[in-house]
Amino acid sequence: MQAQQVPHYHHYFLNGMVFNPAATGYYQTTNAFFMRNQRNLGFEGGNIVNALTVDGSLFQNKLGAGIILYSDIFGPSSGTGGLVSLSYKVNFSETSFLRFGMSGGVEDHRINFDQAIVKDPDDKELNNGNPGRKIVANANAGILLQLKKFQFGFSVPQLLGINSDFKALINDGTSTGGSYTFERHYVGSLRYDFEFSDKLGLKVSPLALVKFLPGAPIMYDAGLLIDFRDFVWLNATYKANYSVTASVGFKIKKSICIGYAYDVVINNGKSYAGINQEILLGYRFPVEVKGKNNDKELEEAQKEIERLNQEVVAKRVEIDTINNQKNREKAIAENKYNEMEKSLNKDISDRNDSINKLNELLRKKVDPVKTDPVKTDPVKTDPVKTDPPKKFDDSQIKKSDNDYFIEMDQSDSPQGLYVVFGAFSKDDLAQAQLNKYKSEFPEARMIYNKRNGYKYIVFKYSNQKQPVFETRDKAHQKGLTKAWILNYVR
Numbered sequence: 001m002q003a004q005q006v007p008h009y010h011h012y013f014l015n016g017m018v019f020n021p022a023a024t025g026y027y028q029t030t031n032a033f034f035m036r037n038q039r040n041l042g043f044e045g046g047n048i049v050n051a052l053t054v055d056g057s058l059f060q061n062k063l064g065a066g067i068i069l070y071s072d073i074f075g076p077s078s079g080t081g082g083l084v085s086l087s088y089k090v091n092f093s094e095t096s097f098l099r100f101g102m103s104g105g106v107e108d109h110r111i112n113f114d115q116a117i118v119k120d121p122d123d124k125e126l127n128n129g130n131p132g133r134k135i136v137a138n139a140n141a142g143i144l145l146q147l148k149k150f151q152f153g154f155s156v157p158q159l160l161g162i163n164s165d166f167k168a169l170i171n172d173g174t175s176t177g178g179s180y181t182f183e184r185h186y187v188g189s190l191r192y193d194f195e196f197s198d199k200l201g202l203k204v205s206p207l208a209l210v211k212f213l214p215g216a217p218i219m220y221d222a223g224l225l226i227d228f229r230d231f232v233w234l235n236a237t238y239k240a241n242y243s244v245t246a247s248v249g250f251k252i253k254k255s256i257c258i259g260y261a262y263d264v265v266i267n268n269g270k271s272y273a274g275i276n277q278e279i280l281l282g283y284r285f286p287v288e289v290k291g292k293n294n295d296k297e298l299e300e301a302q303k304e305i306e307r308l309n310q311e312v313v314a315k316r317v318e319i320d321t322i323n324n325q326k327n328r329e330k331a332i333a334e335n336k337y338n339e340m341e342k343s344l345n346k347d348i349s350d351r352n353d354s355i356n357k358l359n360e361l362l363r364k365k366v367d368p369v370k371t372d373p374v375k376t377d378p379v380k381t382d383p384v385k386t387d388p389p390k391k392f393d394d395s396q397i398k399k400s401d402n403d404y405f406i407e408m409d410q411s412d413s414p415q416g417l418y419v420v421f422g423a424f425s426k427d428d429l430a431q432a433q434l435n436k437y438k439s440e441f442p443e444a445r446m447i448y449n450k451r452n453g454y455k456y457i458v459f460k461y462s463n464q465k466q467p468v469f470e471t472r473d474k475a476h477q478k479g480l481t482k483a484w485i486l487n488y489v490r
Helices: 124-129 295-364 427-437 465-477
Strands: 030-039 047-058 063-074 077-091 096-111 132-147 150-156 163-169 175-181 186-192 194-197 202-212 219-228 232-239 243-252 256-265 277-285 397-399 416-424 445-449 454-462 484-488
Touching: 063 096, 077 132, 132 163, 232 256, 295 427, 295 445, 416 427, 416 465, 427 445, 427 454, 454 465, 465 484
Parallel strands: 397 484
Antiparallel strands: 030 047, 030 277, 047 063, 063 077, 077 096, 096 132, 132 150, 150 186, 163 175, 186 202, 194 202, 202 219, 219 232, 232 243, 243 256, 256 277, 416 454, 416 484, 445 454
């Protein structure tokens, strides 16, 4: 017969050390699991496997240690043994690491000839019904690679490959018996955890397990594990050439684990395979949290943290609402201000156009017969032609240096004399100053210097010295000592 010897377990996704010693101490808790697997009980002498495992982690989960006690009964053949398992962890990051594991122990292997169903009960190999017994060494090795949510495992059960010879004395004194070889097996496993919702606590994990023994059929499992809030799990698995298995389990207070799996046999022996099932009982000893007396206090602290987080979220929503309302009001105010400024600039531009046109007419009006009060006025006439005897200090007039002034309607500012109060880089400040002194200086307006990007507040414009000096002196008398005269020539 060609068959694998390593016991078959279903709940390896919870207790991986039954196949791979590198999974020893995988969790930070101390764990105790009992598994009972029953297969082919419809046959006389079916297979029953019992396994008890205890493991935990040491030195901040760097080292894992555990023990495995098991019994494997298959017809007249039985094995009872124990293993000590150790693992070592190499961290790559907080969620990625590599574990190495070894386990070693002994097994009491027996063949109970009196339980054998044979044609010839007098066969010498049956040794008159006396059991054959051999105590042999056993060892396993494995690795476990975790890369965030992906897990890969590889192990070699029955690493030593020891041959067990059964010798017995029969009635005629001759030596006879048989042998049993603990063949080296190879086991590989894959798993990936998809976490769909932290709020719901839903995790879905595809699983795969392959067992290989040279000279025997390859066995493989492919399944899907669904875990809800680390409380209830459901599992469906296809086992090649054997069965479709469904299992369910739950945890009580995240410590007590109860699981049950049932195999629906699909191969040729399904009509007389009988009951095929596995029962899991487990207990995870809770980890003490420094500064906390028990799990209840930790749970209360977690609830308080969640409540505070909800308050923070509510405050953020309130602040966002206020900011949105503030931004809307600010946008409305800015639009209104821009419309008013646009209207005011248009009024100023229209007035400046009128002033420029009147000044142009005054310059062209040279008919001596007409008594234009503007031309005959000794103050406002061109100083070249009708300048009164009054003298002005030309040193107080500043000449422009590559300046280029334009009106607020983008038209060129006329050349001539300007009484300048100040130059401003900010539009709102310039407009405020203009509004402030507009009542005292009705001709005040704003012009823009393209050379330096500043806006100039102008109290007076004229081609004659007298009106600009008078306006300048008026400004000084009112305490506006920064007012000065500019001779603008392009």
